[in-house]
Amino acid sequence: MNDREKRDFDAGLAEEVDAFLTGQPTRRSFITRFGQMVGMLPLSGALLSSVSTFALAQAELELADPSTPLGKAQALALEASTVGPKDGSAYRAVEAAKQFAGVNLNMTYEAGLQALDPRNFSGPMWQDMTGITSSVAELANPDMYSKAVAEHFAGSGAFDVLDISPAWTPSLADGGVIAPLDDYIAKYMNLADLEDYHPLYKALPTYKGKIWGFFDDGDMFALYYRKDIFEDPKMMEAYQAKFGKPLAVPTTWEDYAQTAQFITDQMAPEVYGAGHFRKAGSPGNHFDFMQQFRTNGGELFDENMQAGIAGPAGLKTLENMIAANTASIPGNNELDAVSLWAAFLTGKVAMIYSWPPTGRMTAGYSQTATAINFIPQSEVAGKIGYAVVPGNPEHATGFNKALAADSANPEAAYLFMQWITSPPVSLARVMLPYALRDPYRLSHFKSDLYAELWPDAKEYLVNLNNSANVGVLDLIMPGAQDYFLSLDRMATDVWAGADPQTALNTAAAEWNDTTDRLGVDSQKAFYEEFLKLPGSTADHTVEKLGMAVKLD
Structure with missing residues (x-):
């Protein structure tokens, strides 16, 4: 498929998905015609040829060294699943599932490290x-949405379990792509397990009074900083002399930029005050704008569903971000995100805010897995502190597990x-050094x-919990990806020299x-939800x- 064909397909698919989800007539032939043209669909049948190789799970289970914390967690997961307690959700699921021996479940996962969990463990x-x-x-990641919808259009039944972003739940639920779980939960689950989710995450799979999946990834941004720099007597003395207050981990975005600039002025080129993943499409720009904008008092939409991003809070947010840059x-x-991790791990940056794998990587734990070969060994292990991002950190995407309708x-x-x-099973999974599922249950923290x-x-776990207490969510409504892409384009233009207010006005339009x-009216209803x-x-x-x- 050449570039023009790809653009035509993407535009056509977006049009068909939007029409389908808003109850308008669709052209099922579109998916088939374009899918066959670009090799996404066979001449007959489902979209199965479009995905990476469907590899059958290993028959032999290899667990970690039983003397290690990970090995102990895996053993406890196995025990809870096969011995009990018998009223536990893990045990009840396994016992009920034995009647389906011989069935194969097709599931989607984000390509790369995410898929190592179901393949290897x-x-x-x-x-x-x-x-x-x-x-x-x-x-x-984008295909996890579009291919699920395309398969539903085709009526293929290609997938059983879908990994989806919480932002997609309303669209997929209203479109009939995913099924509610309430009846199954009542039949099989120990309902106490629902109370084990952190309150920020418990409600994420709910929509219109029903449960449309199980939350499965605590992707909460947190601040990671060099304790040795912040506690260095010379740095502390110099900061006090310059600003008349102690050098401390920043709690406002103004202090963040000021502290980063001070460290850069004092220590560059050996160490710089901060680093951010600002590359277009990476997708740090929209996550960062969303968290700072709401901390600055911004409202995403007004009562008439007009964009609120171009007001004073939006301008202040961009000014904060420019100062940090x-x-x-x-x-x-x-x-x-990966190149920023590399810079932090090699000691070139004093502060970053990013996803939870940052903590495992800086401690050197992730690198115990051979699959983590895209980042360097940590040169800052034992030197990293954890803090809440100034104001309200973003819960940046994450995943729900959903049942394909x-x-x-x-x-x-x-x-x-x-x-x-x-x-017990999810604990063992979030402890895997090579996987990217992050803590989300109270029992994890x-x-x-x-x-x-x-x-x-x-301390890392306590900080993730505390960050979730004050965290803010990505938009969860149709069109979320389009809104996010507008923010990314806006920020990228500003980094290239565009006037911030003009860029904000363009994004708002x-x-x-x-x-x-x-x-x-439809979007207003989604936004109110x-x-x-x-x-x-x-x-x-x-x-x-x-x-x-509150955790001790």
Whole structure:
């Protein structure tokens, strides 16, 4: 497929998906015609040829050294699944699933490290206990949405379990792509497990009073900083002399830029004050704008669903981000998340905020897995502190496990989802050094075994919990990806020298065009549903709602 064909396909698919989700007539022939043209669909049948190789799960389960914290967690997961307690969700799922021995479950995962969990650990363990095999379709992140929709259009039944972004839940639920789980939950689950989710995450799979999946990835941004620099007597003395106050981990975005600039002025080129993944499409720009904008008091839409991003809060946010860029490592605006990790791990940067794998990588734990060969060994192990991002950190995407409505094996698929997200099994999974699932249950944050993974892992877990208490969510509504792309384009233009207010006005106009295209009344209803969720705004966080979880 050449570039023009790809653009035509993407535009056509977007049009068809939007029409389908808003109840307008669609052209099912579009998916078939273009799919056959570009090799996404065979001449007959489903989209199965479009995905990466469906590899059958290993028959032999290999667990970690039983003397290690990870090995102990895996043994406890196996025990909970096969011995009990018998009222536990893991045990009940395994016992019920044995009737489906011989079934194969097709599931989607983001390509790369995410897929190593079902290939190397959870898939083989499930097969050994139940006789149910699993096949993993590795997809690029955007394809995890579009291919699920395309398969539903085709009525193929190609997938059983879908990994989806919480932002996609309303679209996929209203479009009939995913099925509610409430009846299965009532039949099979120990309902106490629902109370084990941190309050920010518990509600994420809910929509219109039903549960459309199980949350499965705590992708909360946190601040990671060099304790040795912040505690250096010479640096402390110089900062006090210059600003008349102690050098401290910043709690406002103004202090963040000031502190980063001070460190850069004092230590560059050996060390720079900060670094950010600002590269277009990486996707740090829209995550960062969303978190700072709401901390600055911004409202995403007004009562008429007109974009609110171009007001004073939006301008202040861009000014904060520009100041942080100026204080950062050279090439800051071309970094993606992996290159930023590399800079931090090699000691070139004093502060970053990013996803939870940062903590495992800086401690050197992730690098114990050979699959983590794209980042250097940590040169800063033992020197890293953890803090809440100034104001309200972003819960940047994450995943829900959802049941494909067209699954030929819905009950077996549900039971797998209940098992894999149950407290003991999910703990073992978020402890895998090579996988990218991050803690999200209260039992994860309180786990003594996780706390043993590196010397200050307990502080890391407490900080992730505290960050979730004040965290804000990505938009969860149709068109979210279009809104995000507008923010990314806006920020990229500003980094290239565009006037911030002009760029904000352009992005706001694009937001309004997206809203108009999808329907103002329809989008307003979706947005009102979103505003009910803890973390939808800075005034509606878990903490502001009196639901904060306090850990010792």
